[in-house]
Amino acid sequence: MTLEIRQDSTLPLGASFRDPSGFIFKLENRIYRQINHSYQNDYLHLIESGLYAKLVEEQLLIPHQEVLVKAPRPDLAYKIIEPDLLNFIAYPYEICFSQLKDSALATLKIQKLALDYGMSLKDSSAYNIQFHHGKPLLIDTLSFERYQDGKPWVAYRQFCQHFLAPLSLIAYQDSRLAILQANFIDGIPLDFASRLLPLRTRLTPSLMLHIHLHAASQKKYANTKPASNRSVNQTALRGLIDSLEASTNKLKWSPSGPGWAAYYEEEHSYTIAGLEHKQRLVKEYLSQINPQIVWDLGANTGMFSRIASDSGAFIVAFDFDPAAVELNYLDVRKHQELKILPLIQNLTNPSPAIGWQNQERLSLIERANADAILALALVHHLSISNNVTLDNLANFLQKLSSHLIIEFVPKSDPQVQRLLLVREDIFSDYTQEQFETAFNRNFIIHKSETIQDSQRRIYLMERR
Amino acid sequence: MFIKFLFIATQILSASPDKNTAYLDPGSGSFIFQLIIASLVGGAFIVKTYWKRITAYFQKFFSKNPKDGEE
Numbered sequence: 001m002t003l004e005i006r007q008d009s010t011l012p013l014g015a016s017f018r019d020p021s022g023f024i025f026k027l028e029n030r031i032y033r034q035i036n037h038s039y040q041n042d043y044l045h046l047i048e049s050g051l052y053a054k055l056v057e058e059q060l061l062i063p064h065q066e067v068l069v070k071a072p073r074p075d076l077a078y079k080i081i082e083p084d085l086l087n088f089i090a091y092p093y094e095i096c097f098s099q100l101k102d103s104a105l106a107t108l109k110i111q112k113l114a115l116d117y118g119m120s121l122k123d124s125s126a127y128n129i130q131f132h133h134g135k136p137l138l139i140d141t142l143s144f145e146r147y148q149d150g151k152p153w154v155a156y157r158q159f160c161q162h163f164l165a166p167l168s169l170i171a172y173q174d175s176r177l178a179i180l181q182a183n184f185i186d187g188i189p190l191d192f193a194s195r196l197l198p199l200r201t202r203l204t205p206s207l208m209l210h211i212h213l214h215a216a217s218q219k220k221y222a223n224t225k226p227a228s229n230r231s232v233n234q235t236a237l238r239g240l241i242d243s244l245e246a247s248t249n250k251l252k253w254s255p256s257g258p259g260w261a262a263y264y265e266e267e268h269s270y271t272i273a274g275l276e277h278k279q280r281l282v283k284e285y286l287s288q289i290n291p292q293i294v295w296d297l298g299a300n301t302g303m304f305s306r307i308a309s310d311s312g313a314f315i316v317a318f319d320f321d322p323a324a325v326e327l328n329y330l331d332v333r334k335h336q337e338l339k340i341l342p343l344i345q346n347l348t349n350p351s352p353a354i355g356w357q358n359q360e361r362l363s364l365i366e367r368a369n370a371d372a373i374l375a376l377a378l379v380h381h382l383s384i385s386n387n388v389t390l391d392n393l394a395n396f397l398q399k400l401s402s403h404l405i406i407e408f409v410p411k412s413d414p415q416v417q418r419l420l421l422v423r424e425d426i427f428s429d430y431t432q433e434q435f436e437t438a439f440n441r442n443f444i445i446h447k448s449e450t451i452q453d454s455q456r457r458i459y460l461m462e463r464r
Numbered sequence: 465m466f467i468k469f470l471f472i473a474t475q476i477l478s479a480s481p482d483k484n485t486a487y488l489d490p491g492s493g494s495f496i497f498q499l500i501i502a503s504l505v506g507g508a509f510i511v512k513t514y515w516k517r518i519t520a521y522f523q524k525f526f527s528k529n530p531k532d533g534e535e
Contacts, residue, residue, distance in 0.1 A: 152495050152502075153498065156498055157491060157494035160494075208473070209504075213472065213476050213501075216476045217476045217494070217496060217497035217500065218493030218494060219493065220476055220493065221492060221493040221496040221497070222493050224492055224493070224496060225492070226492065226495050226496050226499060227499070230499045231499070231502075232498050232499060232502045233502070233506065235506045235509060235510065236502035236503065236505055236506030238506075238509055239506040239508055239509030239510075240498065240502075240505045242508075242509050243505045243508065243509075
């Protein structure tokens, strides 16, 4: 939660300014949530009904403590709570298909439990679900309201826009459509999703209902007041949740396409002894930094993230390829790896700050909180494929962390030669000497060693 | 259930000619849509729940074998 907010502030910042029930604030590097009087009865019901305890027990809701801290808006304040801290706040456009699907299913599970305890979710934003200890977790404690018999589910539209629309677009059209979520901060509009989805989805009853007919209904009944004598009874409401759950479960996506077979390309760049040597070096350098949080840039399917995770650190494993991130997440889920968070990130166009005043969702650089960066087999992809100069790269990396473990891949390396096959070699400065000169301006190079049976070299650096 | 589905589809798709809807609030449309589909999803849920109970009963019934009886 720390990362929603840029600096100490007793004003509601980040993404929580819209909610009249309360807001998040930061004080002396700790994160708190003010609960307003207007939410008092709902909060009491959440706690006293046992729903809070049940959800925390099921690891579906973030645990919190009630604390005595001066309220930023004492005129509105009912209570102040301090939620558990998260290692990283990720956004829907940074998570892979299965992470989004698991978030959707967690939301529906929470809603079913809420109904059992006489409450209902009043929003179902994908931003409210974060991955903590490898599992999706609701981080907005104020998302519940007491259930009123007969009232339709107020978060139905949001669920379809935030989850069903992007998931079905990935499953039926193209995984790259997930990036639309960065443009539509309140989820992909259903009429838009309906137009983008292939015709055959109209023959899929669940998508015909929740996307296509839902979108048509939004158009037909926009600004029409619902008849006061009609209601949605609890059986129908549970039926709706059940239908959404079945629809979500049916959506599948498997990584495929060009480049798919190349995931282990980097592994093939070393001999067995060379790969072991690289792993040993990374372990040794990490043990000297002893980081709490590591960002693994260009993590691929996470081989080195796992090595770093074994050292006890929490790893955010970024890769630009949704397929690699998907595979990494499936491994995390299968082996219950609690300290690895795989995420999609294109370093040549990192997540920007978006939303109201560019402050609702922070940019990647604004969320930089790693004690160390791993940048293995990455430099050549940025410098040769994307024309990022070595100076520029050093400048970017020093913004992210105080420590850096980086691998230089020289021009003579077969992988770099492959990148140069179809383009003119305009990279006269791409040498080990120039690399060290460029990074020396921003970093102190503590150690370096050439990987056995290879011309690649690993460095341990510290920001100047 | 299928007829109900078709009825809902016809009702919604027989929309008035396309107007400029860019500034309209989609929230009320979602609300009304739930009222329209309530009996469909509610009915399907009841059928599914009972069907599960029936299949669970028969599964239990047929899964009984002599070994179970000995225990």
